[in-house]
Amino acid sequence: xxxxxxxxxxxxxxxxxxxxxxxxxxxxxxxxxxxxxxxxxxxxxxxxxxxxxxxxxxxxxxxxxxxxxxxxxxxxxxxxxxxxxxxxxxxxxxxxxxxxxxxxxxxxx
Amino acid sequence: xxxxxxxxxxxxxxxxxxxxxxxxxxxxxxxxxxxxxxxxxxxxxxxxxxxxxxxxxxxxxxxxxxxxxxxxxxxxxxxxxxxxxxxxxxxxxxxxxxxxxxxxxxxxxxxxxxxxxxxxxxxxxxxxxxxxxxxxxxxxxxxxxxxxxxxxxxxxxxxxxxxxxxxxxxxxxxxxxxxxxxxxxxxxxxxxxxxx
Numbered sequence: 001x002x003x004x005x006x007x008x009x010x011x012x013x014x015x016x017x018x019x020x021x022x023x024x025x026x027x028x029x030x031x032x033x034x035x036x037x038x039x040x041x042x043x044x045x046x047x048x049x050x051x052x053x054x055x056x057x058x059x060x061x062x063x064x065x066x067x068x069x070x071x072x073x074x075x076x077x078x079x080x081x082x083x084x085x086x087x088x089x090x091x092x093x094x095x096x097x098x099x100x101x102x103x104x105x106x107x108x109x
Numbered sequence: 110x111x112x113x114x115x116x117x118x119x120x121x122x123x124x125x126x127x128x129x130x131x132x133x134x135x136x137x138x139x140x141x142x143x144x145x146x147x148x149x150x151x152x153x154x155x156x157x158x159x160x161x162x163x164x165x166x167x168x169x170x171x172x173x174x175x176x177x178x179x180x181x182x183x184x185x186x187x188x189x190x191x192x193x194x195x196x197x198x199x200x201x202x203x204x205x206x207x208x209x210x211x212x213x214x215x216x217x218x219x220x221x222x223x224x225x226x227x228x229x230x231x232x233x234x235x236x237x238x239x240x241x242x243x244x245x246x247x248x249x250x251x252x253x254x255x256x257x258x259x260x261x262x263x264x265x266x267x268x269x270x271x272x273x274x275x276x277x278x279x280x281x282x283x284x285x286x287x288x289x290x291x292x293x294x295x296x297x298x299x300x301x302x303x304x305x
Binding site for chain 2: 044
């Protein structure tokens, strides 16, 4: 069984899914902020992307940059098969954990 | 030459380029410039956009500046501690003005500079040329830390804070000798080689 993902990692992976072919760093940053409904630092998003890529959960490719970026390259991300599996297992685990819980949580659970 | 007003401050971009590993450098700086030019500047104005950019740079420090393993992390912590204590010592010497305070304040200021240089060299990866100067700094810290420790141990009046600071100076000097010669990790895949 793959290691379960944290909330932030799930947000980053789901953002890459949601953005499809447009999932590069800046777009992922803005999408994660929208998903979590709070300001998120660029450092946290890029560090998470690096970590997910090192674990084989996302793949990346470089593309040419635009003049607005001073000609600097863009890195586009896609979720790898391993990433989809990790998301799916995390969802299953969370659903199982919450299955019999009713809020507000009753004593003696 | 003055920077055009519609771009992030040049010094901030250069600082970020130094801070990041080679693989992330172009991509991250490009992304932040794009966000700055297309979103932050039109929505928030120059000053707040600049502040946003600086805030983003700060957010990269804990993630990308600790690339020399646990020893490097300990060295960072000790360097910040030494910087704070030596600055405090220098200020107190200047305020209290006991006999010979000029020499002691100057020495504390010198230690603070070595600590600051260690932090900057590690954080900005200034390379082997800059690191060479820190070998001398490490020798100074070990020498002065050791002398202060022995002097305090044999003195009639025992000073607890002097022992703490001398031990930390010794520790920092030793960690500098261990870590500064090591190559930084994380630069194995230069961006250019994977382009296309």
